[in-house]
Amino acid sequence: MADIHARPARGTLTPALRPEYLRNVVASGDIGVVQRPLTLWQRLVNQSWLRKIFILAVIAAAWQLYAAQLNNPLLVPTFTATIEALRNAIASGDLLTKVVNSVVLLLKGYAIGLGLAMVFTALAMMSRLGNDLLDTLTSAFNPLPAIALLPLALIWFGLGDLSIIFVLVHSVLWAVALNTHSGFRSVSNTLRMVGRNYGLRGPRFIAQILIPAAFPSILTGLKIGWAFAWRTLIAAELVFGVSSGAGGLGWYIYENKNMLDIPAVFAGLLTVILIGLVVENLIFRNIEAMTVRRWGMQS
C-alpha cells in the first residue's frame, strides 16, 4: 500500500530528508499464488464458440416457442419442422445437388474474379496510368451492386451459367483489387528497401515482399469478395432460377415458395446461412490463424 503525503502548501517547500533502506526480496516460490490455472467454468466461459452456441440455442428456442404459439406453418414454420424439412431434403439428395451446383458456380466466378483482380493490380503497380485506371474503375464499379447488372447480363449472355458468372466476377473483382492494391501501397518503405537490398526485383519482389507484407489487406479483400459473391449468387439464382442447368440453392428456395412448402424455404435459407458460416468461421478463420495472426500482423 502506498501513501502519498502531499500538502497543499506552496512556495519554498523542500522534500523531507528520509533515511535510505534496502530490503531482501522474497523468492517467488514462497509467495503462494503467482500463477493459478483457471477453473473449468472460467475456461468454458472464455471460449467464444461456446458462448455463440449458447446464443444460437436461445434463438432457436425463442423461434420454436413463437412458431408453436402462432401455429401457422405457411408464415413461420417451427424450428423442428424446419430441421425436419432440412433432413428430408438432404436425405433425398435434392438439396445437396443444388448446393454443389451453387458452390461450383461460385468457385468459377471467384477464380475468374481473382485472376482479373491480379491483372488489374499488376497493371496498377507497373505504371501510373494503370494506377489511375484501377482507381477510376474501382470507384465507379465498387458501389454498383452486382445484381444491378443482371438484366444486362441476361441480354449479353442469355439464360445460363455465363451470365451468373459475369455478375459474380463483377462482385469479386473490385473488392479484391481495391484491397490488394491498397495493401501493396501501404507496405513500409523499409521492407521495400530490404527486398531490393537482397537483390529482389520485378516478379520475385512482388512474390516475396509485397504479397506477404500486404497479406492482411489481401485476405480482407478475399473475405469481402467471398461475401459479396455468395449473396450475389443466391440472388441471381432466385431470378434466373432453373435456366442454369439443374438450378442452385437460390432456385431451391424459389421453387419451394411456389409450392408453398415453407419449411423447405426455411431449410434453404438455413443452408445459405450455414455455408456462409462455415466458409467464414472455418476456412477464413483458419487461414488467418495460420498466417497473419501467427506472424503478429493482426491481433
Add this chain to the structure above:
Amino acid sequence: MTLQYRTEKHLITATYRVSFDVFGADRFVLLGPSGCGKSTLLKAVGGYMAPTEGDMRLKSQPIRGPGPDRVFVFQEFDQLLPWKTVKQNVVFALEASGKMKGAAAEEQALRYIEKVNLAKFANSYPHTLSGGMKQRVAIARALAMEPDVLLMDEPFAALDALTRRKMQDELLQLWSDTRFTVLFVTHSIPEAVLIGNRILLLSPHPGQVKGELNSDGSDPVDPTSGQKLSDRIHDMLFADRVEEEEVVRHG
C-alpha cells in the same frame, strides 16, 4: 559527391561535395546533427539514390543500384520480414541474393544467429522478440551475407538506453570476431566515439565535411587542446549554434 533529391515542392541539396575514403575493417562513423544528410549519404552508398555530382566506388567499381555486397541495417524494427522466423529471415537474405542455397544457407544462418546470442529464438517470429533482439537479428542477417561493407543507419536509436549500451558492446565484440567493414550513421557523439575508429564530422544544410578524426573508443584527452575527444567533437559540431545563441542573448 553532391546529393540532391526532390520532394513534392523542392529540390533539396542534402550534401555538398562530400568526399571520404573507407578502408577495410574500418568502423567508419558518419556523425552530424540532423539535417547534415548523413542518412542520405548512406542511402546513396546503398545504391538507393544516385549522386547528381561525383561518384561512389566500391573496390574501384562504381556503385549502381542496391546490391547484396552492401547490406543495410535500418533503425526501424520492421526491417525483419514478419512472416518469417528468425532463421528464415537470415536464410531468406542468403537465398534471395543467390549467395547460398538450402542446407548451406541454413548452416550459415544458424552460425550467425548464434553469434548474436539468439540461438534459442531461431524459430521464433519477429513479433515475439524485443526491440533489441530484433536489431540483433537484423545484424545477424546482414553479417551472414558477409558483405564488403555493412551500412548501419542509426541501428540503436530506437532502443532504450540500457539496451543500446549493451548492443554497442556486442557490436564491438562481433567486430573483433569477424573484422567486418562498417559504415555507421549516428547523431550521438558518445556512440560515435565508442563505435568508430574513424569519425567523419558533417555540418548541416547542406551536409559538408568538417573533419575526420581517429578514435580508440576510450574518449582520450587530446594533448594539444587538453580536451576530451567527445568535447572536441561537440565544440566542432555545435560551434555555430553557440555563436547564434550568444548573438540572441547579447542582442
